[in-house]
Amino acid sequence: MAILKGEAAAERVQELSERGQKTTRFEKTVRPIVEDVRRNGDRALRKYAERWDGLHQQRGERGQSLMVTSEEMQSAWESLSRDSRAALREAASRVRQFCSWQMPAEWIRSKDGVRLGQVIRPLASVGCYVPGGLYPLPSTLLMTVIPAQVAGVPDVCVASPNPRPATMAAAAMLGVREFYRIGGAQAIAALAYGTKSIPRVQKIVGPGNAYVTAAKKLIAFDCSIDMLAGPTEAVVLLESGNPTFIASDLVAQAEHDRQAIPVFVTSSRKLAQAVEREIKRLVSKNAIAQQAWRNNGCVLLAKSHAQAITWANGIAPEHITVARNDIAAIQAAGSIFVGDYSAQPAGDYASGPNHVLPTKGSARFRGGLSVLDFLKVITVQELTPSGAKSLAPTVIQMAELEGLKAHADSIRVRCNYA
Numbered sequence: 001m002a003i004l005k006g007e008a009a010a011e012r013v014q015e016l017s018e019r020g021q022k023t024t025r026f027e028k029t030v031r032p033i034v035e036d037v038r039r040n041g042d043r044a045l046r047k048y049a050e051r052w053d054g055l056h057q058q059r060g061e062r063g064q065s066l067m068v069t070s071e072e073m074q075s076a077w078e079s080l081s082r083d084s085r086a087a088l089r090e091a092a093s094r095v096r097q098f099c100s101w102q103m104p105a106e107w108i109r110s111k112d113g114v115r116l117g118q119v120i121r122p123l124a125s126v127g128c129y130v131p132g133g134l135y136p137l138p139s140t141l142l143m144t145v146i147p148a149q150v151a152g153v154p155d156v157c158v159a160s161p162n163p164r165p166a167t168m169a170a171a172a173m174l175g176v177r178e179f180y181r182i183g184g185a186q187a188i189a190a191l192a193y194g195t196k197s198i199p200r201v202q203k204i205v206g207p208g209n210a211y212v213t214a215a216k217k218l219i220a221f222d223c224s225i226d227m228l229a230g231p232t233e234a235v236v237l238l239e240s241g242n243p244t245f246i247a248s249d250l251v252a253q254a255e256h257d258r259q260a261i262p263v264f265v266t267s268s269r270k271l272a273q274a275v276e277r278e279i280k281r282l283v284s285k286n287a288i289a290q291q292a293w294r295n296n297g298c299v300l301l302a303k304s305h306a307q308a309i310t311w312a313n314g315i316a317p318e319h320i321t322v323a324r325n326d327i328a329a330i331q332a333a334g335s336i337f338v339g340d341y342s343a344q345p346a347g348d349y350a351s352g353p354n355h356v357l358p359t360k361g362s363a364r365f366r367g368g369l370s371v372l373d374f375l376k377v378i379t380v381q382e383l384t385p386s387g388a389k390s391l392a393p394t395v396i397q398m399a400e401l402e403g404l405k406a407h408a409d410s411i412r413v414r415c416n417y418a
Contacts, residue, residue, distance in 0.1 A: 003272050005301040009311075012298055016261065017314040019360055023228070026214035030185040034218055037189035042066070042196050048186040053132075054162030055181055066197050068163060068179040073172035076165040088170055091350040092142050098352030099150035099371040108380065113387025117380045123148075123224075125155035125199065126374060127191035129206035132183055134288075136164030143354050143369065144206045145174050151374035157201065159187040183208075185215035192223035205369060207356055226369055230359040231259035234344060235317040235333075236275075237308055237326065239268050241340050246271075247278035249321060249337075249344045254283070254292035261296040262289075263315065265308045272301050316363040319344045332364045388414045 004012050036044040046066065049055035055064050077085070108117030128144035130137055141158060148156045158176055160167055161183025171179050180198055182190060188208075194200030200223075204216060207229035216225045234253035236246050250262035264275050276299050283290040302308035309329045312320060316332035324338050334357030337344050348355045356369035383391065392411045399407035 003276055003299045003301050009300045009302070012300065013311045013314050016263070017316070017361065019230075019261075023210065023214040023217050026210045027218060030211055030214040031218060033185040034189040034192075034215055037186050037195070038193045042198075045182060045186055045190050045195055045198070048184065049161075049182050052161065053181060053183045053186075064181075066180050066182060068168060068171075068181055070172075070177070073168045073176070073179060076168035077172035079165060080169050084166070085169075085173075087350075088138065088142070088173055091139065092146060092170075092173065094350050094352040095142055095146045095354070096150060098354075099147045102147075102371045103150065104372065104375065104377060112390050113384040114391065115380075115382040115384075115387075119378050119380055121376045121378055122152035122154070123202045123374050123376065124153070125201040125203075126153050126157070127201040127204045128156065128158045129183075129187060129191075129204060129208055129212065130158055130160040130163070130167055131206075131208050131212070132161040132163070133209065136166045138164075138166045138170035139349050139355065140206060141167055141170045141176075142174070143356050145171075145176060147354065147369065147371040148205075148374045149174070151371050153374050155199070155201070157191075157199075159183065159191060161187070183212075185211050188212060188215035188219060192219040203374070205356065205373060226356065226373055227358055227362060227366065228360070229356075231257040231261065233261040233263075233315075233318040233359055234321075235263045235265060235312055235315055235319065236321040237265045237312045238271070238321065238323060239266055239305055239308075240271065240323075243271065243274035243278045245340050245343070246275050246321075247282050250275075250279060250297070251282040251286060251289045251293075252343075252345050253319060254289035254297065255286050256288075256292075258288055258291040258295060260289075260292040261317075262293060263297070263317070264299045265302060265312055266300075267302045267305050267308050269301060272299050275299060316358075316361045318357045318359045318363065319347070334358045334363045334368045385414075385417070 033048060104120055106119050108115060126148045130141045145156055157178035158171055159180045159182050163181055188204060190198045191201050191204050203224040205226040213228050217228055232253050234250050236249060238246060246264060250264060254260045254262045266272050279293060283293045300311060302311060313331045318334040320330060320333040321337040321344065322330060327336060327338060330336055335347055335353055337347065347353055354369040358366050392415050395411045396408040
């Protein structure tokens with residue numbers, strides 16, 4: 001796609017701002033699968049796993065187990081090169097450190113006989129979905145399992161279709177005890193409703209394809225989910241910088257998916273032209289990125305830097321790269337990368353913040369997956385006799401304003417004893 005400016009650029013921004021998460025056509029396919037697993041449990045799950053997830057029949061009635069054994073995970077870990085093991089350890093350490101910094105604090109404050117605060121409790125169980133797809137994604141296993149562990153979730157399981165050795169190795173390193181070789185809508189249904197082999201979880205996290213996303217939407221009232229994921233998105237918003245660096249980030253994110261959305265926004269015509277040339281050069285070496293660029297990629301030339309910022313916030317991208325002075329201006333993004341050397345792939349793997357990020361414009365109302373997604377913040381209230389008396393006039397008046405006499409009486413009766 002050529003450099004867009006003026007009305008053409010504004011129209012493209014409008015298209016991107018309205019992209020939304022449309023799952024209706026996939027729901028028609030997914031709904032019967034979800035219902036089948038919900039009703040028929042392991043029998044249905046095994047049927048779909050053998051059809052789509054690489055689960056193979058062996059001699060005997062049961063065939064291959066749905067669960068990946070600890071021996072399989074350990075063997076996968078031992079088969080990795082020393083450098084690969086070191087990289088996984090380092091990435092995990094950085095993610096774990098960032099999650100520990102994110103942990104909210106418990107606190108109690110007292111004023112006029114009213115003692116208030118909050119306590120933090122982990123969820124009881126979580127299912128982490130790790131896509132199979134084109135590439136093995138051990139990084140997604142780290143990004144979903146580690147924040148759950150830091151939060152203190154006692155029961156953390158992983159589901160991944162036809163899991164690759166690198167993914168099983170990452171699970172071994174983290175001490176995952178439950179790992180199921182299932183994927184797609186059937187995995188989401190099994191985690192949400194439980195089967196004889198797979199316990200029901202309280203929350204499902206992790207990205208997936210359109211069928212996984214549609215299934216998460218369908219079960220969202222029965223089991224908590226993190227977000228509805230779509231193809232990856234990358235925006236770079238700069239007025240100066242290295243064109244090769246800028247182009248390399250856009251191409252890197254584009255190689256995830258042919259439907260990825262790579263966008264460069266600037267008010268510098270010279271930089272726009274240089275980046276476009278570099279993108280064309282780089283995508284010629286990567287077929288998936290080349291298709292993504294043809295499908296959705298663009299360079300947007302704004303009239304001013306202020307307009308460029310407005311466009312970027314309207315797009316609300318998953319990833320955005322900006323200059324340090326522009327951090328405060330970014331109101332909607334999954335993760336912000338600052339300056340020339342903050343490559344977006346650093347966040348995909350090892351810098352620390354989570355790479356499970358909002359897409360399809362949902363960065364307008366939430367950030368990326370974090371340790372907070374695995375916690376409950378529970379408020380605490382304790383009133384002394386004098387505290388109850390001091391609040392009584394306000395509470396009684398509010399209750400009577402709403403016509404709720406018993407509410408008012410529950411305060412009045414205490415005042416008689418205080």
